[in-house]
Amino acid sequence: MADWYRQKSWSKADEEYFFAKLARARKDGRAQYLKIQALELTETGIPQLLDAAEKLIDKLFTEYPEDRFNRPDALVTLGNIYKQRGNIDKAVYYYKQALDFELVYPQVKTQAYSYFSELVVKTEKTEFYDFVEKIIIKRVNSSLFPIEKYKGYSILSIIYSHRKDFETAAYFEALAEQNASAETSGLRYHKYLGIVKDRDSWLDKLVRKK
Incomplete structure (x- = not known):
C-alpha cells in the first residue's frame, strides 16, 4: 500500500484521508x-x-511561507503542471522562479535548470539563451551522469x-554524442545509473x- 502522501487518485475520500493524516503529522514535515x-x-x-x-x-506556499527546503521543488512541480496544460509561458516562469530561488539559496538544488533549458530551446525562446x-555550464560540468551531460551539451x-x-x-555536439554513447556512468557501485537509455x-x- 502506498504511503498516505503518495496517492495517485484524489476522490473526496482520498482528500479527507490525506488531510486527516496531515493534521496528525509533525508540523515541520507537513510542507514536505x-x-x-x-x-x-x-x-x-x-x-x-x-x-x-x-x-x-x-496551500504549501500560503501556510508555510518560510519553508525554504521544499519551495524550489514545489515551483518545479508548478512548472510541470503548466507544461502539461500547454501553457509554456507559465511553465517557463515557474522554472525560472525555482532557478532564481536556487541562486539565493545554493544549498538547495533541483532539476529546474534542465527542465527550463529544454523548454527554452524547444520553443525557441532565444531571449533566455x-x-x-x-x-548549463555551471551544472553540467560537475554532473556525474551521462544523460545529464548529453542533454546539456546538446542544448x-x-x-x-x-x-x-x-x-x-x-x-558540444561531439560531447553530447560521446555521453549518449557512454555504456557506464563511471560510478564504482552504480555503473549504469544515469546512462542514456532513450x-x-x-x-x-x-x-x-544546423
Whole structure:
C-alpha cells in the first residue's frame, strides 16, 4: 500500500484521508508531505488531478511561507503542471522562479535548470539563451551522469548554432554524442545509473538541424 502522501487518485475520500493524516503529522514535515502529494498527482497527467496538485502547492506556499527546503521543488512541480496544460509561458516562469530561488539559496538544488533549458530551446525562446548557457555550464560540468551531460551539451550546441558559431556548436555536439554513447556512468557501485537509455529525438533533431 502506498504511503498516505503518495496517492495517485484524489476522490473526496482520498482528500479527507490525506488531510486527516496531515493534521496528525509533525508540523515541520507537513510542507514536505504537501509537496510530495502534489508531485504524485502531477505525474498522473490527469487534468483534474493537476488542479488538485496546484491547490496543494498553493496551500504549501500560503501556510508555510518560510519553508525554504521544499519551495524550489514545489515551483518545479508548478512548472510541470503548466507544461502539461500547454501553457509554456507559465511553465517557463515557474522554472525560472525555482532557478532564481536556487541562486539565493545554493544549498538547495533541483532539476529546474534542465527542465527550463529544454523548454527554452524547444520553443525557441532565444531571449533566455545567454542565461541557459551560464546555468548549463555551471551544472553540467560537475554532473556525474551521462544523460545529464548529453542533454546539456546538446542544448549548448543548439545555442551556439543559433549564434552562427558552428565550430563551437560542433564541439558540444561531439560531447553530447560521446555521453549518449557512454555504456557506464563511471560510478564504482552504480555503473549504469544515469546512462542514456532513450535519446531525446526532439533535441537530436534540433542539434542536427544546423
